[in-house]
Amino acid sequence: MNSVAPQAVDRRTAELSANLDALLARIDAACAAAGRDPGSVRLLPVTKFFPASDVEILYRIGRREFGESREQEATGKVVELAGLRDIQWHMIGRLQRNKARHVARWAHTVHSVDSERLATALDAAATAALDAGERTEPVRILLQVSLDNDPDRGGVSPENIGPLADRVAAAPGLRLAGLMAIPPLGAESDSSFARLATLHTLLLADHPDAKELSAGMSGDLESAIEHGSTVVRVGTALMGARPITSA
Numbered sequence: 001m002n003s004v005a006p007q008a009v010d011r012r013t014a015e016l017s018a019n020l021d022a023l024l025a026r027i028d029a030a031c032a033a034a035g036r037d038p039g040s041v042r043l044l045p046v047t048k049f050f051p052a053s054d055v056e057i058l059y060r061i062g063r064r065e066f067g068e069s070r071e072q073e074a075t076g077k078v079v080e081l082a083g084l085r086d087i088q089w090h091m092i093g094r095l096q097r098n099k100a101r102h103v104a105r106w107a108h109t110v111h112s113v114d115s116e117r118l119a120t121a122l123d124a125a126a127t128a129a130l131d132a133g134e135r136t137e138p139v140r141i142l143l144q145v146s147l148d149n150d151p152d153r154g155g156v157s158p159e160n161i162g163p164l165a166d167r168v169a170a171a172p173g174l175r176l177a178g179l180m181a182i183p184p185l186g187a188e189s190d191s192s193f194a195r196l197a198t199l200h201t202l203l204l205a206d207h208p209d210a211k212e213l214s215a216g217m218s219g220d221l222e223s224a225i226e227h228g229s230t231v232v233r234v235g236t237a238l239m240g241a242r243p244i245t246s247a
């Protein structure tokens with residue numbers, strides 16, 4: 001952490017450790033309330049808008065998975081932190097097809113696949129990256145589901161999950177791993193996550209390995225865990241407030 005003063009690193013380490021402990025306790029409590037094994041839900045720290053030095057601190061206190069939502073910012077951090085072994089980067093934000101080539105170099109998992117065109121682009125990019133030795137495993141793919149049928153906010157509509165899942169499952173560069181959703185603005189999280197759980201059950205009937213359910217953020221992770229989330233994507237409750245932004 002060359003550019004950050006040691007005292008600042010110590011301060012931030014204490015802050016992130018305290019936030020992390022509180023968050024893990026919150027996840028455990030939610031699992032207990034839902035009658036679920038605490039080991040059945042993972043925390044994915046979302047580090048968007050925070051510097052690579054924060055990722056490095058979280059790495060040193062034991063985290064290995066990190067979520068990013070903007071391709072350019074993520075690619076920069078991936079390059080900067082290339083020396084940290086065994087990091088798994090998750091792309092959780094909307095992805096344009098022309099960025100697939102970059103993302104396929106570093107993404108362990110992409111949470112935001114919502115069209116066959118994007119799946120096709122990622123498959124081609126992942127296959128090229130595998131051939132070039134830039135990665136050793138297919139890209140794990142979660143299908144982002146739209147729970148409000150608003151195409152502007154991203155996500156595949158529920159009736160198109162089946163065909164998209166089949167397309168991803170057949171792609172040699174990709175591995176279908178499950179579903180992801182963000183509750184619609186203003187919607188009640190309980191009913192949104194209940195609906196997502198039903199769609200996940202339907203998917204599992206045809207794709208029994210697609211067990212991941214990426215649901216829950218800082219404000220609604222208890223509800224998501226009650227409805228079967230296997231990974232919660234948490235930014236604010238761990239990192240602190242992000243700068244004001246539209247992303």
Ligand SMILES: *Cc1c(COP(=O)(O)O)cnc(C)c1O
Nearest residue numbers: 046069092217218233234235236
């Ligand atoms: C930023 C972001 C999160 C984290 O949200 P918080 O409310 O800060 O926990 C989760 N998922 C996605 C897709 C995000 O873009």
